[in-house]
Amino acid sequence: MAHQIPRVSDRHKPETSTREALRNMMRPYEGPNHTVVGFSLRDGASEVLHTGTIPATDPSGDWIFEIGSITKVFTAILLCVLIEEGAVDPKAPLSEMSPDLSAVPEWITAESLTTHTSGLPNFYLPLWKVLFSPLQQNPYANFSRTDLLSWLRNWSGKDPGAKRRHAYSNLGVGLLGEAMAMKTGMSFPDLLAQKVTGPLMLKDTTTRLTSTQASRFVQPRNTKGDDVPVWTFDALAGAGALKSSANDLIQFSAAVLRALDQPRSVLDRAMCRSVEPLVGLGRRGALEPMAQCAGWLSLKLDRAAPGMLHHDGATAGSTCTLYICPRPSAAIGVLSNNCVAGNLWASTKLSWSNPGRQALNYFVSGPMRSGSRLDNA
Numbered sequence: 001m002a003h004q005i006p007r008v009s010d011r012h013k014p015e016t017s018t019r020e021a022l023r024n025m026m027r028p029y030e031g032p033n034h035t036v037v038g039f040s041l042r043d044g045a046s047e048v049l050h051t052g053t054i055p056a057t058d059p060s061g062d063w064i065f066e067i068g069s070i071t072k073v074f075t076a077i078l079l080c081v082l083i084e085e086g087a088v089d090p091k092a093p094l095s096e097m098s099p100d101l102s103a104v105p106e107w108i109t110a111e112s113l114t115t116h117t118s119g120l121p122n123f124y125l126p127l128w129k130v131l132f133s134p135l136q137q138n139p140y141a142n143f144s145r146t147d148l149l150s151w152l153r154n155w156s157g158k159d160p161g162a163k164r165r166h167a168y169s170n171l172g173v174g175l176l177g178e179a180m181a182m183k184t185g186m187s188f189p190d191l192l193a194q195k196v197t198g199p200l201m202l203k204d205t206t207t208r209l210t211s212t213q214a215s216r217f218v219q220p221r222n223t224k225g226d227d228v229p230v231w232t233f234d235a236l237a238g239a240g241a242l243k244s245s246a247n248d249l250i251q252f253s254a255a256v257l258r259a260l261d262q263p264r265s266v267l268d269r270a271m272c273r274s275v276e277p278l279v280g281l282g283r284r285g286a287l288e289p290m291a292q293c294a295g296w297l298s299l300k301l302d303r304a305a306p307g308m309l310h311h312d313g314a315t316a317g318s319t320c321t322l323y324i325c326p327r328p329s330a331a332i333g334v335l336s337n338n339c340v341a342g343n344l345w346a347s348t349k350l351s352w353s354n355p356g357r358q359a360l361n362y363f364v365s366g367p368m369r370s371g372s373r374l375d376n377a
Contacts, residue, residue: 018042021332021362022049028350029319029336033225035218036338037063039246040362041257042330046250056216061247064204064217065335066231067320068240068313070249072173073274074196074205075238076114076295078180080270081195083110088183090114094175098182103153104175107160113176114294115279117164119157120172124148124236137316140240141232145178148235166279166292170239173295177238188237199267200255205244207237217243218335220317223343228317240313246335253324253331256309260326275309301360308359314341319350323359332362 022038026049029036035052037060050060082088088097090111095101097110112118124143152175181188189207197205209217220228233241244252259268260275277291277298291298299308306327313320319340322333334355340346 017365018047018362019049021358021365022047024353025321025332025334025355025358025362026051026336028346028353028355029334029338029340031223031225031338031340031346034221034336034338035063036334036336037061037065037246038332038334039250040330040332041250041253042328044254044329048246048250055218058216059247061250062204062216062245063335064209064213064243064245065320065337066220066313066315066318067242067244067249067335068231068315068318069170070244070311070313070320070322071238071240071242072114073295073311073322074192074242075173075177076293077267077270077274078192078196079110079114079176080273080294081267082180082183083273084266084270088180094179097179100149100182101152101179103149104179105157105159110176110179111278111294112164113169113172113179115292116166116168116172117160117279117292118169118172119160119164119167120155120169120175122167122169122171124151124171138229138231140174140236141234143233143235145182145235148175148178164279166281170236174233174236174239178235180238189241196267199265200252202244202248202252205242205248205252207233207241207243209243213243216245218318218337220315220337220339222317222339223346228339230317231315240315244335246333249322249333249335250331253322253333256324257326257329257331261329299356301356305360306363308356308363310356310359312341314339316342321355323356323363325359325363328363330363332359 018040026036026038037050039048048061083090091109093106094108095104108118177188222228256271259271263269263272274294277287279292280287281290282288288300296309299310306325309324317339318337320335324331340350
């Protein structure tokens with residue numbers, strides 16, 4: 001589940017059309033026998049394009065893909081809902097959420113997990129073991145709550161103190177999702193559906209596909225176009241278990257934009273909380289050009305440009321990305337069944353395409369709005 005921080009070089013050159021912007025964003029994800037869906041939203045009007053193989057007779061906006069680490073945005077919003085409800089203190093030791101979490105060091109909090117500053121490693125296996133014993137193509141499927149709690153009891157991590165370092169951790173966000181499940185007595189998928197995806201009416205954003213949804217699911221493939229296993233999750237579902245469609249992500253983006261403009265509900269306030277920069281990733285900890293929010297990455301690539309929210313995702317056979325910009329009330333993203341992020345050359349070409357800059361080009365190509373929460377991010 002890759003998380004690529006966008007390059008900040010080059011000044012923007014606004015695109016001339018939405019379709020051109022989408023085509024440019026989609027191109028690095030295309031490949032033999034792959035399906036790519038690009039989607040955009042601006043001031044309530046959306047557009048969906050697709051290239052490559054056609055996996056279903058349904059409209060391409062309803063095709064379902066693995067979204068990998070974009071799941072972390074939803075996990076963070078769920079956390080923010082529980083904070084708004086008074087059920088969780090984000091700065092309290094995570095161990096207070098359940099007696100079963102007693103092995104979690106007291107310096108690890110819900111906030112440190114969602115901002116990747118807990119000190120936990122990215123994966124539950126050490127790097128040397130991964131290098132000498134390649135991972136299964138479905139590496140999270142059999143890692144249970146029992147395995148997670150056992151891992152925590154045996155972990156020899158040390159308190160980083162005041163010098164907390166930003167280090168991306170799938171394990172950390174997976175732990176956060178499971179901790180919230182333990183706190184509430186519900187499974188993570190059921191809790192997320194009750195508090196976030198259900199109220200937002202995201203009919204295809206789920207960890208478990210119905211038979212009807214399965215007919216619209218796009219089979220994950222490697223960069224050569226060969227089928228690879230669909231990723232499944234147990235205890236670490238909060239890190240990357242979700243599947244979704246372009247239409248659902250358009251609806252989700254619209255809900256975020258509405259909440260940032262005029263929050264009215266607990267969920268709206270939670271989405272607003274989720275976009276607040278918490279850890280500066282700029283020089284000497286500055287909040288620009290990048291900052292880590294709860295789940296989201298906040299970007300401001302030029303001083304005069306609007307701020308953006310971003311997250312991407314990758315599995316063994318899917319790569320996707322999502323950008324939201326409150327000031328022009330717009331969003332743009334790509335879904336694909338191509339393991340771009342898992343292939344060095346394909347990932348390099350994706351990086352060279354500078355998708356963050358392309359997203360900004362799209363956002364600045366139309367009229368700007370003022371007064372959004374990211375104006376001064």
